[in-house]
Amino acid sequence: MYYFVFLILCLPVSSPLICHCSPDSCYDYPTCITEGLCIEQVIGSELTSTTQGCVPPDLIASTCSVYSTIHRFCCDTYLCNNLTSIQLLLTTTEFPTTSNPPDYITTYYNDYPTSDLPSALVQVVSTLAVLIICIVGCITAFIISLTFFRCWWRKYHQVIHLEYKNPPQRLDIDELSSDLDSTYGTGSGSGMAQLSQVTIAMQVEKKKLIGSGRYGEVWQGVWRDQLVAVKISYSQDAPSWEAETHIYMTNLIRHENILGFVAADKIDLDFSLQYWLITDYMSHGSLLDFLYEHPLSLRDALRLGKGAAAGLAHLHSEIKGGHKFNSSEGLYKPCIIHRDLKSKNILVSSTGEAVIGDFGLAIRYNQDSPRYLCNLFYKREGTKRYLSPELxxxxxxxxxxxxxxxxxxxxxxxxxxxxxxxxxxxDGVCDDCELPYFSCVSREPSFQEMREMILIRDERPHIPIRWSQSRELSEVSEIIQECWQPGRKYNNSIPDLIAPSLPSLLIKKRLISLYDQLPINRQVSGVIYRF
Incomplete structure (x- = not known):
């Protein structure tokens, strides 16, 4: 259709032709206007016997020819009858000397208006106008076609969406070590989710906005009569969404101290995409917000601490299951490194357990990871306040x-x-909730600021004196101080290896031991006591 419109618009546009006109030939001396041709004629060989004028279209055939007594020259461009062609002919041709100019030259154009605008200029302007209209029309048609194609492509090429289905695959516990048996036997599931192609976002009803920020929004929603959390990101955070979804699809990832994954989906908003990550809903929100609002009993604090340690131990452990210890013949979970662990990325469940979430920077460690991790090392990703001395x-x-x-x-x-x-x-006393190094660095510390604090000056957060008055808190203090020392010490800028810190699995066991040794008091087990 647009092609035919283009052809129609580009058809030549006719315009009146302006010619020289002799004083005795027309009233509108020195020019006349015609839709035919310009004419100039000479009688004999003298330029004084010349006539100039216009020829109407219906007289062109009979007029523009050589007679026995007169020679005529016709042309079709602006003011072309200027005697130049006649002068050229006079040098080689002899003409008769008697005749009169045709009567039609003196009578035909009396009714035509004169114009000072050259016909060539009119033609140029007309042509440019047509070209501009054609170009604008083609660009508009291209944009409309591209928009329709983009909408069609998104509609019929949606990404496969993932949804958990029960029951999960079973793990062969008999072939795991005793430590792993005790560690993961109480998890919420050990197999990877079954996959189905479903647009789950259409089934979720958003109820209440929980929070928003640079990353997007978090909503409380309902899916199949169950409360869920919906994290909505936009195109700039698509890599983080893909990385987090990739981590959640790992075999054997499910654990009571790892945020439960429901589904991942994309929503087409015509000219942009929304990336949905649907997880279990944690009623108490983030650990940081919970600590701001609630003082803790020793039992509650140990429950949160052991839960966070158990979740990290589960991530760091490499698990093999199935008939043989072979990832191709059974289930396999690689070591997962979180890379952004902090109180804001740990949630608190309704039973008072710490649940690790936000795997946007997490990676699965395998035989190809060392070089990739070395490249990540120099990007200094993660929250600067929580970066370790080694990083x-x-x-x-x-x-x-x-x-x-x-x-x-x-x-x-x-x-x-x-x-x-x-x-x-x-003894009725607790400290305010504060971020690490709150009194030593700015609110949003830079990398250089934190490096000066923890690597050069080797400073750590202050341990309250009152901890020494409690056996449990004293042991917690030993665990903390043993684990936040750097893996290297610096003497004259020469690094020397020192003893490694405690692994997350050992931290978990020590905190569980402290928790189990507490006497059962007025608190109901599994319920956070609010002061």
Whole structure:
């Protein structure tokens, strides 16, 4: 259709032709206007016997020819009858000397208006106008076609959406070690989700906005009569959404201290996409917000601490299951490094358990990971306040990279434990909820600021004196201080290896032991006591 419109618009546009006109030939001397041709004629060989004028279209055939007594020259351009062609002919041709100009030259154009605008200029303007209209029309047609194609492509090429279905695949517990048996036997499920193609976002009803920020929005929603949390991100956070979805689809990832994954989906908004991540709903929100609002008993603090340690131990552990210890013949869970563990990314469940979430920076460690981790090392990703001393170093060896990142997670965990147990009430006293290094660095510290604090000056958050008056808090203090020391010490700028920190699995066991030794008091087990 647009092609035919283009052809019609580009058809030539006719315009009146302006010619020279002799004083004795027309009233509108010195020019006349015609839709035919310009004419000039000569009698004999003298230029004084010349006539100029206009020829109407219906007289062109009979007029523009050579007679026995007169020679005529016709042309079709602006003011072309200027005697130049006649002068050229006079040098080689002899003409008769008697004749009169045709009567029609003196009578035909008396009714035509004169114009000072050259016909060539009119033609140029007309042509440009047509070209501009054609170009604008083609661009408009292209934009409309591109928009329709984009809408069609999004409608019929949606990404496969993922949804958990029960029951999960079973893990062969008999072939796991005794430590792993006790560690993961109480999890909420050990298999990877079954997959189905479904647009689950259409089934979720958003109820209440929980929070919003740079990353997007978090809503409380209902799906199949169950409360869920819906994290909505936009195109700029698509890589984080893809990474988090990838982590949640790992075999054996499900655990009571790992945020439960429901589904991931995309919503087409014509000219943009929304990325949905649907998870279990945690009624108490983030650990940081919970600590701001609630002082804790020793039992509540240990419950939160052991839950965070158990979740991290589950992430760091490599698990093999099935008939043989072979990932191709059975289920396999690689080591997962969180890389952004902090109180804001840990949630509190309705039973008072700490649940680790937000895996936007997490990676699965395998045989190809060392070089990739070395590249990530120099990007300094993660929250600057929670970066470990090892991540502040100027360079790193590929052989040490996996242990460095595990130590970084453990270091962040110990800062979270420090935040939790500051809110623990002893003898009716507890400290305010504060972020690590709150009194030493700015609210949004830079990398250089934190490097100066924890690597050069080797400073750590202050341990309250009152902790020493409690056996449980004293042991917690030992765990924290043992784990947040750097993996290297610096003497004259030469790094020397020192003993590694406690692994997350050992931290978990020590905190569980402390929790189990507490006497049951007025609190009901599994319910957070609110002061």
């Amino acid at each position: 502040m170093e100027d360079k790193v060896e590929e052989a040490d990279i996996s242990e460095i990142y595990k130590r970084a997670d453990v270091y962040s965990l110990c800062l979270v434990l420090w935040e939790i147990f500051r809110r623990c009430v002893t």
